[in-house]
Amino acid sequence: MTSKWVPKISGRRRNSRFDKSVFVLFLISYIAVLVLAMMSNILYHKTVEKKMLENAKRSNLAMLDQLKIDIDNKIRQINELSNNIVFNTKVNMLLKGNDVLYSYYDLKQEFMAFPKSKIIYDYYVYFANTDEILTATLKSKSKDFYQAMYNYESMSFSEWHQMILNQYHFNTYLPVQQLNAYNSQQYRVLTFIQSIPVNINEDLLGQAIILIDESKIRGIIDKMRWGTHAHIYVLDKQGNVVLSSEEAIALPQGIREQIGNSGNVFHYNEGKDKATVLYQISKDTHWKYIMIMPDKEFLADIRQTKIFVFLLLLCFGLLGSILAYIFSYRNYRPIKEIKEMFNKKEHHVDFQYRNEFEYIKCSIMESFKKQSDFDNMMAIQLPVMRSDYLTKLLKGYLGEIDIDKDTLNFMKIHLLSDDFIVIIAYIHSQSCFLEDFSEKEWALARFVLANVGSELIEKKYEKYFIELERNQVAFILNIPDHALVKKSQKQIKSLVQAFYDLLKHQCKLQVTFGISNIYTGLVQLRQCYDEASKALEHGILGDQRIVFFEEMDTPEQYYYYPIDIEVQLANMIRTGNYEDAVKTVDMLFQVNFETKQMAAETGRYFIMDLMSTLIKILNMTLAKRQKPLVAMDDFLNRIFIYDGIDRIQAEIKTIIKEICEQIQEYHSTPHDRLITNIKVYITENYGSHSLSLTSIAEEFNRTPQYISTLFKTYTGQNIKDFISKIRIEKAKELLRDDQLTLTDIAKQLGYANDMGVIRLFKKYEGVTPGVYRKQIEEEKNII
Incomplete structure (x- = not known):
């Protein structure tokens, strides 16, 4: 299997480095998750901040609305008092100069009977016709009243007389001013003025003036100021600032212009100053209640929260980065170890990889490829290995310890039972199938033998074929059932006969079969092989074609x-x-x-x-x-x-x-002929007492030294030894004759007595002539 990764990596060099390490990818991944978490927190904080702003605005609007309700209630009390004064019959009669029916004393008594209110510091009525001031406790000229009772810190008598007493007012509220009261007391009051009569088309008769204690209203405003850090303004229906919180700046004109007819919220920018403006408008009094919250004040808590969250995110981001590094390294370490493990085992050319994952993936793919190549090679070599394994079993090289289930499964040897029989087929060279005896023809003959056997042998047998030699093939048959052994023996006999006939007539192959007995156990294949081999050799030597070991004599x-x-x-x-x-x-x-x-x-x-x-x-x-x-x-x-x-x-x-032809050719030289003649002379005269080197030299007209050297050179032995060997061979023949004594044999060999024969036998045979004669007799008895 070719790896699809190999082409990709073949063009890039690597020196134990990577374009991007997996550690970096892990770190980036963790940092990305951390950033996403932080971004989600930021978005969540933004949402919370928005909700907080909205809640703050709603809360402030609610407080502003509550301020509106409280002040409206107080204004309602003031209006009730004003109406009681303005529409009082006695007041109107006295203002018109009719003091016959009612007196000022009666009016004072009635003033004292009016309902009291905590916000009303005092009130009085100005009579224009007499230029007098009437309170619930006194009556005096306006000038004396202003000088003795109440005067404004920022207003002179003439200004007070002109602006307040002599001008028409309808539900007019003057801004809060410092009021100097009798006994050197000072108060901050809100002045309410209502002209009498109410109709502007009539002549001005007087004024109803109510002094409102600013502290009773400012308490509410100060609480709001403390809770919101905002500037709070109260405007009358004419748009005049009636009340404002402490340290409140002058109400910008731009804000006045943006105020509509109903409560709302808007943002106001003036230079670098930014503010959120909330306002409510009373439907009853048409007064406007404005709350200006500078962003630096309004958003102070939010900014502090932002800073806190930012610092928190920074700390957690730093901590998260450290943890991301630690986790990345912990997750990367096993990958690094795997990579180093592959580095130790892989010895291929280095390449440049994107990261360790690609390296490991490519290494695994290469390992898979190598494993696939190995499996393919094993599949190709398996028949050879199986044949070698079975051959070793047949020849007894393997024992019980070498036979196990795993080995058999690896060799793909499937057994039906523990009973086996071995058939060895021997291909004769005289077969017509073989023409030039080439290795190709022998291989083809073995192939035909194996395939014909595979087709002919019934499928109920598990069979394996082994090429033993160029002209021998062994068949191992596994009998399917031990109970059918005898029946299988008969079937195998008929099967081998059919196998032989088919090979002889159809394939033109002369084959001899040697068949063993059936044995139990793989380890007994050696016995099967031994019997089949003996049966085969018996058939070859005895010119038989099918030999069963059990039928041999x-x-x-x-x-x-x-x-x-x-x-x-x-x-x-x-x-x-x-x-x-x-x-x-x-x-x-x-x-x-x-x-x-x-x-x-x-x-x-x-x-x-x-x-x-x-x-x-x-x-x-x-x-x-x-x-x-x-x-x-x-x-x-x-x-x-x-x-x-x-x-x-x-x-x-x-x-x-x-x-013999080689020897005759070798002896055709003069020296060869001389040596041959010498041997013949010795063979014919070995029984002569005078046979010696000297007599032989005289016989052939040569010197003894020449004869000795020549004989030694060409035969490798001296003449004396050759004479002794001829005599001992003749002695062995004579010893077969039981009628001859040892002395008779000695005389025929040219010795004077039997001691010469005894010395001869002991030297060359290692035994005495008597012992040798006994050995001959034993051999005769055996034959």
């Missing part, structure tokens, strides 16, 4: 190839005596394979032993001629490619003929 476990026969055969071949050598080989094959039933493995050992004799002779000849030696495996491969004992025997004869 009990074979012999040894072969006949005594040392003396080996020496004779070697001497025959060394002298180029092909005819006698072939007769000896035929005798050996007849004894081992015709007169008795030999085990296939034992037969192989016999053939290998015989071939070792031939290769020794051949390599000795090649060494003398300084030519490359022949390996044992080359000879064995040459022999065992043939099927059947007859073919193997014929090939061995061919090899002997080739060796």
Whole structure:
């Protein structure tokens, strides 16, 4: 599987650095969340601030409305008193100069009977016709009254007389002024003036003047001032400022112009000064109640709250930033460890990545790709590994400890039961299917064998095919049910016969099958393989095509190839005596394979032993001629490619003929002929008492030194040893005759007595002649 990330990263270099670390992303994320939280808090604070402003405005409007109600109630009391005075019959009669019916005393008594009010400091009536002032307690001239009773700090008598007493007033309220009362007392009063009569078209008869105690009204205003820090103004219906709070500035004209006919709120800006203006208008008196709240005062608490919130946000922002860093690092640390883990394990070319996530993602994708490649490789190699595993089981290289469920699952070996049988098929080289014996043809032959077997063997068997050698294939069959073992054996016999017929007639393949018995347990596959191999070799050597191990006769476990026969055969071949050598080989094959039933493995050992004799002779000849030696495996491969004992025997004869031809060619030189003649002379005269190096030299007209050196050079041994070996071989033949005594044998060998024969046997055979004769008798009994 090709990773889609590989093309992306292939063009960017990395030196353990990243465009943007995940730590930075985490930190930015936490900071972003923190900023969002702070922004939400700011927005919430803004909303709360707006609500607070609205609530403050509503609260202030409510207080202003309450002030309006309180003052309206007080004005109503003043109006009631004014009406009682203005519309009083006695007052009007006295003002018109009619003092017959009513006297001033009566009027004073009536004044004293009027309802009292806390806000009214005092009141009096001015009589224009007499220029007199009448109160509830006294009557005097206006000038005396002004000078003795009440006078305004900021107003002279003439101004007072002109502005208040001699002008028409209708429900007129003068601004608060300092009033100097009798007994040197001072009061701040609000002056109410109502002309009598009320009708402006009539002549002015007098004035009803009520002095209102400002302190009774200012208490309410001061409370509002203390609670709101606002400037409060009370305007009469003409727009004159009647009352104002302490330290109140002059009411700006701009504010007057923006006041409408009903209560409202508006913002007023004059230069740098900003204020919120609230006002209410009385429907009864048409008085205006104005509250001016400078922003620096009105918003002072809000500003303090803002500063507090800002400092709080700053502190929490700093704390949040520290926590964001800590949390980012804590969350980044596992990613960093994973990245470092990949760095330790990955050895690919470095690249530049956006961040650790991309690096880890790419590393994981590469790991997935490697795992996928590994899985694909394992899928490709699985048949080979399974074949190797089963081969080791067959050959006994694995034990119980190596057989477990996980291993079988990994190898995809599914078992139906614990019962197994092994069939080994051997492809003969004489098959018409094989033309040039190329490896391709052998592979194709094995492929045909495996596929035909897969199709032919019933699906109820779990089957596995193993290529053992170029010309051998093993079939492992798993029997589905232990109770059906006997039935399965019969079915397998018929199945193998059908398998053989199909391969022979349809595929042109000559195949020999060796079939084992059924065994329980995977570890017993070694026994199955051993039996199938023995059955196969028995079939190959016995020229049989289907061999069941259970049907084989009990074979012999040894072969006949005594040392003396080996020496004779070697001497025959060394002298180029092909005819006698072939007769000896035929005798050996007849004894081992015709007169008795030999085990296939034992037969192989016999053939290998015989071939070792031939290769020794051949390599000795090649060494003398300084030519490359022949390996044992080359000879064995040459022999065992043939099927059947007859073919193997014929090939061995061919090899002997080739060796004899090599020897005869080697001995064709004068020196070779001389050596051959010397050997023949020794062989013919070994029984002469005078046989020695000197007699041989005299026979061939050579000096003893020449004969000794030449013989040693060409044969690798001296003449004395060669004479001794000829005599001992002849002695072995004579010892087979029970009628001959040891003395008789010594005389025939050229010795004076039997001690010469005994010394000869002990030197070359390691035993005495008597012991050797007993060994020969034991071999005869065995045969």
